[in-house]
Amino acid sequence: MASTTANLGLTLPAVSDPADIGALNENFKKIDALGGYGLGGSAVSVNDLNTALNCGFFCWSSDCLNAPFGYGMGITINRFNGRYTQLLFNPWMGSYGEIVVRHYNGTEWIPVEWVNPPMSLGVEYRTTERWNGSAVYCKAVEFGLLPNTSYKAVNHGIDSYKKCVRYEIVNSYSTRMLRGDRSVTQVDVGSSNIQITTSTDMSNHNAVVILWYTKQ
Amino acid sequence: MKWLKYTHRSVVTETDMEGNAVEREVFTEMAVPDNESGRALAEMEAYNGEYEIYDDGEPEPVTPETGGDTAVWDELDAAYQAGYKEGVDSI
Numbered sequence: 001m002a003s004t005t006a007n008l009g010l011t012l013p014a015v016s017d018p019a020d021i022g023a024l025n026e027n028f029k030k031i032d033a034l035g036g037y038g039l040g041g042s043a044v045s046v047n048d049l050n051t052a053l054n055c056g057f058f059c060w061s062s063d064c065l066n067a068p069f070g071y072g073m074g075i076t077i078n079r080f081n082g083r084y085t086q087l088l089f090n091p092w093m094g095s096y097g098e099i100v101v102r103h104y105n106g107t108e109w110i111p112v113e114w115v116n117p118p119m120s121l122g123v124e125y126r127t128t129e130r131w132n133g134s135a136v137y138c139k140a141v142e143f144g145l146l147p148n149t150s151y152k153a154v155n156h157g158i159d160s161y162k163k164c165v166r167y168e169i170v171n172s173y174s175t176r177m178l179r180g181d182r183s184v185t186q187v188d189v190g191s192s193n194i195q196i197t198t199s200t201d202m203s204n205h206n207a208v209v210i211l212w213y214t215k216q
Numbered sequence: 217m218k219w220l221k222y223t224h225r226s227v228v229t230e231t232d233m234e235g236n237a238v239e240r241e242v243f244t245e246m247a248v249p250d251n252e253s254g255r256a257l258a259e260m261e262a263y264n265g266e267y268e269i270y271d272d273g274e275p276e277p278v279t280p281e282t283g284g285d286t287a288v289w290d291e292l293d294a295a296y297q298a299g300y301k302e303g304v305d306s307i
Contacts, residue, residue: 062233070233121228122242142244144224144261148253153219155245193247203257 043073049102050109052076053084068100068112082106101128121208124158131165134214141194141209143169146184146202153193154209160216164189169196172206189213217276218250220258222267249276 002023003012008030011023043057048065052058055078062070067088074088084104090097099115117125119140129136141156167189169178178184186197187209194209224244232238246261248254250269258267 120230120240121226122244142224142226142242144226144244144246145257147248147257150249150251150253152254152257153247154224157244201253203253203260 049074049086049088052086053078053104066109068114069098088112119210122157127212129212131163131214134162136165136212136214138210138212141211143194143196143207143209146178146196146205146207147198148201148203149198151186151195151197153195155192156189156194156209156211158211158213158215161191162214162216165212165214167212168210170208170210172208174205178205178207217272217274219247219270219272220250220254220267221245221247221270222258222262224261225263 001014002017003014004010005012010027010030013020013023043059044052046052046058046060047063049060050066052074053076055076057073057075059073060067060071069088069090072088072090074086077085077087079085082104083106084102086102088100088102090100097116098118101113101115103110111126113128113135114125115128117127117138119125119138121140121142124137124139127136127138137158139156139158141154143152143154146152167179167187169181169184169187171178179187183198183200183202184196185199186195188195189211194211196207196209222245224246226242226244228240228242229237230240243263247270248257259265
């Protein structure tokens, strides 16, 4: 007697059944509808990303646990040895397009890593970038007005800061790039503060310093 | 040397999940030298106009006077070599 498969409902004729071209064609139609990759249908809605562990597509809304943003869609790749990788997409209004990666190493979830962080002011992001094997974090720090032929220190508020990999100084008021400006003669990034020295009056420039760094 | 320490407040406008504009406050701790230009900066930036004077016990670092002058770079380099950078985190 014929049975059906668990996932796609394909007909499985019994060995003793006569060949049925109609049943075979129905099976082919179901497989073809999936695009030939074994995937199809809509993403499954989940309420905790830590439970979305089967290979496939899923989505979530604002009440979902362990999600880096309110609404999103994702893909889980489930390895045979209890290790998982999730690729998460933010398709929602206002901040389209962020991509985040999560890994479960068999013991715990690694903190989320941003491919393209939204760089909200004062918010730290762990990125997919590496420096000498260590995870690179980034943060946009409000520096305020640059000093007038002097120096100014601003607390970057980063815990366990280790090393600055690179930085950028963005002028909030204009398109003028401040990193490399000859009036900005020195930039020091210490474990607590960013200190900028200027050789002219730059107090009409409001700056945001973007840091990329590793942590202890 | 003496510093003027203060809190700077900025407001950023972000978009919530419903597409509405939401304002968020960002507070940042800042410090400038206790001199005329530093005081002018602190008075412009300090949240509620409040700042405090703090003495870190370190000597006054070298301050550049003109742009493009190679002597300035020499002074800065000398100050850096003398441990100027270590003073950054003592504020």
